[in-house]
Amino acid sequence: MSRILRTSHILAWLFLTGTSLAAILIASFYLYLRPGLPSVEQLTDIKLQTPLRVYSADNRLIAEFGEKRRAPITIEQIPTIQLHAYLAAEDANFYEHVGVDFKGLLRAAIELVTTGHIQSGGSTITMQVAKNYFLSRDRTFIRKFNEILLAIQIERELEKNQILELYLNKIYLGNRAYGIQAAAQVYYNRDVSELSLAQMAMLAGLPKAPSAFNPLANPERALIRRNWILGRMKELGYINDDAYRLASAAPLTAQYNAPDTQVDADYVAEMARADMVQRFGEAAYTDGYSVTLTVNSRNQQAATTALRHGIEAYDYRHGFRGAIGRITELQRPEDELVRELNIYPRIEELYPAVVQTVSDENNNVELLARSLGNVQLNMADMTWAREHRTENYMGPEPQKPSDVLSAGDVVYVTPKQIETNSEPDTADEQENAGQPPRASQVILAQLPNVQGALISLNAKSGAIEALAGGYSFSQSKYNRAIQASRQPGSTFKPFLYLAALERGLTPATVFNDAPIVFDDSELETAWRPENSSGQFYGPTRLREALYRSRNLVSIRLLRDIGLQHTFNYIEALGIPTDNMQRDLSLALGSGLLTPMDVARGFAVIANGGYDVQPYLIQEIRDSNNQVVYEAPSVILCERRCQLDEFPPSAGDAANIRTARRLADERSVYLLHSMLRDVVRRGTGRRALALGRNDIGGKTGTTNEQRDTWFSGFNHDMATTAWIGFDQPNPLGRSEYGATTALPVWLEYMTIALEGKPAAFMPQPNGLVSVRIDPTTGQRARPGQEGAIFEMFKEENAPAPLAPTANTNGNGLGTDGDDATSLPQELF
Structure with a gap:
């Protein structure tokens, strides 16, 4: 014993x-x-790596930037049954332990000693929070001990629900999804509150091994893991037998869902991204900023679509350039052919397809298209495909399919639109919404070589209402709207004419539209400018010269008012002159401006002569939804305006930009009238299709039709469209601003102005209307046939006619008005 x-x-x-x-x-x-060890207080201040999100003015998602997809959510927003699914899968005793499950750790240690690896794991949710937020993923005892100490510390300082919320927002769940809300969107395209029990259990199975139990990569293992979690939930009393049976029998419904962007605005999104990186550095991608832009989703989509349509229309007018590739061996399984097609990129609605059979008898072609499968192309949908030879010449119209295509050709096709007013109502239709169309009928297409841009500005504030920088951002990230410096051609003329009106000339001033030759030391050879028609029309009033776009008049006008004065004036308007030649070719728009420069200049004209500073970002909010930047309100004022002139309702004085006057309002009003004539009776007549009388604008076409433009406006909005090649080349003899750029502008403005009332610039004081002789521009004689009314500044109105010898005692001629006209100097 x-x-x-x-x-x-x-x-x-x-x-x-x-x-x-x-x-x-x-x-x-x-x-x-x-x-x-870090302080637990850092957990409450830590910023989750949340991507940058860009929204339209009407709160539609445009883009998301960042390596990690995350959408932080509060625990109150998560259904209780979803919380139970994670507890069942990861830590059933979460609400009982002190941060460490000692039994679980001991069990894991025994497994490690006896089997050489851990099967059940010993980490609690709190320990995982400690590891995910503070520690590395190294599998060492020191790291594990730190994890235990931190977990105990976290439990002492935070409530259980706070810890669980941190965990559910931080965990990695595969496919770039961090946190439960992001995972619900990635796998099911739903908010977490909208998931079924089976889907909740599937997400709960991912933290243990996001790759091994991923329903997209390993559906069988994911299904086993999901059903095990459902069984655990039943054992723990979270669900009953019926719920278990229904959920465990449910099929897998997970599929990858890219960020659900709602507006086709890649060029705008890239501008916003670059701006945010300039403001916040790399933190822009991770700190959860959301950016609201000035663009309206409807207008922006209209701009993107209109530009693509205009570019495609030009491209089709100039014929088919042939197949983009060849596949010689067609007798292979479809999946092999599709893999070979993958080397050709899909661009927007252009799908690469290989021609399998060509039937002249049936007038059709059978193809295999990437993402579309087996499709058919009818002869009626390729009659446009005349052989492209040059910008001015095409081959004959094809009569049969073999005139265009051969078996093995790789070409682009686009799904043929089938008119339907019905909404998807079956489960399959709803699930396939937004997926590539399974089209049986297609249209022959090709990737355009030509490019373009469209910019629409709010004329009073400078807010960008829509912007498209090219045919496709995936094809080319070069933003022509703000980066392409091109010759504006005749769209420059309104700035020259405004300078002339400020100088005292009038819409009725007459210049001679006649041949002119310049031997200028600054020009390499003698310069013989011409009108686009090649004809000359003699004495022409400035109003008519502008709406008919007479080049010779513009050159004489520039010579009359002076090069230096004109340069000084357009610089005062805020139009950059660095890339402009100091010679008379300036009158024809020979300098270089970006489409944004041109649009901004027309916005100054549109709003009545006030400074315009284009801007894109309306508001920036941080991850706590606090406003960190808001665009200033814009107030139009005269040159000497002061903020104290405006009442408090005008906004916070610290966030106001005053737009000072750059041009005399009377001169601008006269120019409005002249530019409306461009639409009513001049080169911009196609714009009459809008059915509005408040529209003014100007076409522009440069030498050899290398650049084509249309800039149009009303008092509220200014929009510029440009079409041309990235490397300046002729567009073709029949291509002008009115045929290429104006249709783009018109399609966009039809949407942008729909339902909006007419917007005219109010007529300022100091203007008079006078009947004039349309030939001389002088005051008309009494009773003169063909006399017209013209508007003038009071001080520039034509002088009354001198009385004749035959008077009636009141100083007037016997016809009751001025009877003679003054001679008109022509130059």
Whole structure:
């Protein structure tokens, strides 16, 4: 007995010694590691790596930038049953333990010793929070000990629901999804509150191994994991037997869902991204900023679509350039052919397809198209495909399919639109909404070589209402709207005419539209400018010269008012002159401006002569939804305006931009009238299709039709469209601003102005209307046939006619008005 007692004492001492040594060791580890542990307070201030999101003015998602997809969510927004699914899968005792499950750790240690690897795991949710937020993923004992200490610390300082919320927003769940809300959107395109029980259990199975249990990569293992979690939920009393049976029998419905962008505005999105990086550096991608732009989604989509349509229309007018490739061996499985088609990119609605059979008898072609499958192309949908030879010449119209295509040709096709007013109502139709169309009928297409841009500005504030920088951002990220410096051609003339009106000339001033030759030392050879028609029309009033776009009149006008004065004036308007030649070719728009420069200049004209500063970002909010930037309100004012002139309702004085006057309002009003004539009776007549009388504008076409433009406006909005090649080349003899750019502008403005009332510039004081002789521009004689009314500044109105010898005593001629006209100098 004494021996047993002695043995017991020895064992007791050994146990106490071991326990003491363990306690000393643990205490030593704690004292050694504790100074290096982060403060738990950092958890409440930590910024989750949330991507940058860009929204339209009407709150539609345009783009998302960032490596990680994350959408932070509060625990109150998560259904209780979803919380139970994660607890069942990861930590059933979460609400009982102190941050560490010692039984679980011991079980994991025994598994490691006996089997060489851990099967059940020993980390609690709190320990995972400690690891995910503060520690590396190194599998070392030091890291594990730090994890235990941090978990205990976290439990002492945070509530359980706070810890669970941090966990559910941080965990990685595969496919770039971080956090439960992002995962719900990635796998099911729904908010977490809209998921079924089976879908909730599927998401709960991902933290353990986001790749191994991923329903997209390993559907069988994911299904096993999901059903195990459902079983655990039943064991723990979270769900009943019926719910378990229904959920475990549910099929897998997960599929990858890219960010659900709602507006086709890649060029705008890139502008916003670049601006945000300039403001916040790399933190722009991770700190959860949301940016609201000035563009309206409807207008923006209209701009993108109109530009594509205009570019495609030009491209089809100039014929088919042939197949983009060849596949010689067609007798292969479809999946092999599709893999070979993958080397050809899909661009917007253009799908690469290989021709399999060509049937002249049936007048059709059978193709295999990437993403579309087996499709058919009828002869009626390729009659446009005349052989392209040059910009001015095409081959004959094809009569049969073999005139255009051969078996093995790789070409682009686009799905043929089938008119339907029905909404998808079956489950399959709803699930396939937004997926590539399974079209049986297609149209022959090709990737255009020509490019273009469209910019629409709010004329009073400068807000960008829509912008398209090219045919496709995926094809070319070069933003022609703001980066392409091109010759504006005759769209420059309104700025020259405005300078002339400010100089005292009038819409009735007459210049001679006659041949002229310049031997200028600054020009390499003698310059013989011509009108686009090649004809000359003699004495022409400025109003008519502008709406008929007479080049010779513009050159004489520039010479009359002076090069230096004109340069000074257009610089004062805010139009850049760095890339403009200092010679008379300036009158024809020989300088270089971007489409944005031109649009901004027309916005100054549209709003009545006030400075315009285009801007895109309306508001920036941080991850806490606090406004960190808001675009200033814009107030139009005269040159000497002061902020104290405006009442408090005008807004916070610290966030106001005053737009000063750059041009005399009377001159601008006269120019409005002249530019409306461009639409009513001149080169811009196609714009009459809008059915509005408040539209003015100007076409522009440069030498050899290398650049074509149309800029049009009313008092509220200014929009510019440009069409041309990236490397300036002729567009073709029959291509002008009115045939290429104006249709783009018209399609866009039809949408942008729909339902909006007419917007005219109010007529300022100091203007008079006078009947004039349309030939001389002088005051008309009484009763003169063909006389017209013209508007003048009071001080520039034509002088009354001198009385004739035969007077009636009141100083007037016998016809009751001025009877003679003054001679008109022509130059």
